[in-house]
Amino acid sequence: MIFRLNPASGHPLYLQLMEQVRHAVETGVLQDGDLMPSIRTLAEELVISHNTVAKAYMELQHEGLLELRHGSGAYISAPRSGKARAAKLLKAQTRVRSVVEDLLDDDFSADEIRRLFEAQLIHSTVSVRKP
Amino acid sequence: MIFRLNPASGHPLYLQLMEQVRHAVETGVLQDGDLMPSIRTLAEELVISHNTVAKAYMELQHEGLLELRHGSGAYISAPRSGKARAAKLLKAQTRVRSVVEDLLDDDFSADEIRRLFEAQLIHSTVSVRKP
DNA sequence: CATTCTGTACCAATACTGTGGTACAGTTTG
DNA sequence: CAAACTGTACCACAGTATTGGTACAGAATG
Known part of the structure; x- marks a missing residue:
């Protein structure tokens, strides 16, 4: 596993690490028992600092x-996702990749793209979507 | 203009405000001279606190x-974007909305969606894309 | 059993964030 | 001109993030 932290992002390091571990688990890169x-x-x-990693863990x-x-160590503890979910995820990743690369080709900066998505997420989740 | 801050996000408030102003300018909601x-x-x-807003400004x-x-006040200072750019932006927003809503319908959480995009952005921007 | 790995638990120091308060200085408005 | 608005500049305080250090305790390895 390779994690990439950005100390200049303003985002706390232990949170960045947590996000990346979460994402690795969600995408199956890290699996139960690893x-x-x-x-x-x-x-x-x-x-x-080891304290930062310890906090994230x-x-x-x-x-x-x-x-x-x-x-002993730190072991991944997550139920393996079903086939349906895995298929959804693969489609989601493909679609996200497609959009991001197209936007980059259209000269939107990474930050602009982040803001586009963040604004849409805020807008789409102001209230409950699946009551 | 309405801004929505989330004090529990872990993101500094003044940075959240800056992001939203930037986004409002990028999308034309706020225009030069406003x-x-x-x-x-x-x-x-x-x-x-007024100090927090002052810091963002x-x-x-x-x-x-x-x-x-x-x-006197605080005035937006940004060149108006051309028609081509505005068209690109509109397409981008439509596409982003479509993806986000589909993913939400597929039971991905807002945080999972953030991680999907963040991972893709990190992956797509490790080195220069348009040399 | 002793070494070496593991997580865990502190502490002090530094920096950043956000608050609440007060005060000053420039501009606009009546 | 005077009042009411604007941005600007401090301050002290609390909370959090991160670092570097030291030390302890459980598990694996030889």
């Missing part, structure tokens, strides 16, 4: 996505 | 997006 790199090892790779444990075994 | 609400008025509407001024006139 052993995560140790806190110190990952901290060294990402050039951040603990938060993920609270979410039920990670199981921390003292002395 | 007068923004006064610092104190907007602070009251958003129920945040000053940062936007540094970016050249806003012109602060002492005693």
Whole structure:
């Protein structure tokens, strides 16, 4: 697993790490039972404090996505998604890739694209969608 | 203009406000010369400190997006986009809306959708795209 | 059993964010 | 001119994020 953190993004590092682990699990890159790199090892790779990694791991444990075994390691804890879900995900990823690349080709910046999506998400989720 | 801030998002409020002003300008909702609400008025509407709004305004001024006139007000300062750009933008917004709503209908959460896009953006912009 | 790995738990220091308050200075309005 | 608006500039305070350090405790390995 390779994680890419951006210290200049203004986003807390431990949250960035959590997001990427979540996404890796959602996309099946990390699966139930997988052993995560140790806190110190990952901290060294990402050039951040071990405390920052520890915080991310603990938060993920609270979410039920990670199981921390003292002395042993950090293990992914997530039910494997069904075939239907996996198919939906694949379609979603393909579609997202297509849109993002087209927008980049149309000279929209990454930040502009983020804002377009963020604005749409805020607009589409102001109230409950599936009552 | 209506701005929606989310104090629980972990994103600094002044940055959220900046993003929304930027987006409003990019989409033409705010145009060159438009007068923004006064610092104190907007602070009251958003129920945040006037210092937070002032910080956002000053940062936007540094970016050249806003012109602060002492005693007068805060004025949008942005070249109006051409017709071609406006057309691109409209198509982009339509497409983004379509994808987001479909994903929401497919039971992806707003956060999952954010991660899908963020992962794609990170992946598509690791190096220069238009050399 | 001893070493070495693992997670866990502190602490002090620094920086950023946001608040609430006060005050000053420029512009507009009546 | 005077009042009421504007941006600007401080301050002290609390909360959070992150770092670097040290240390302890459980598990795996030889």
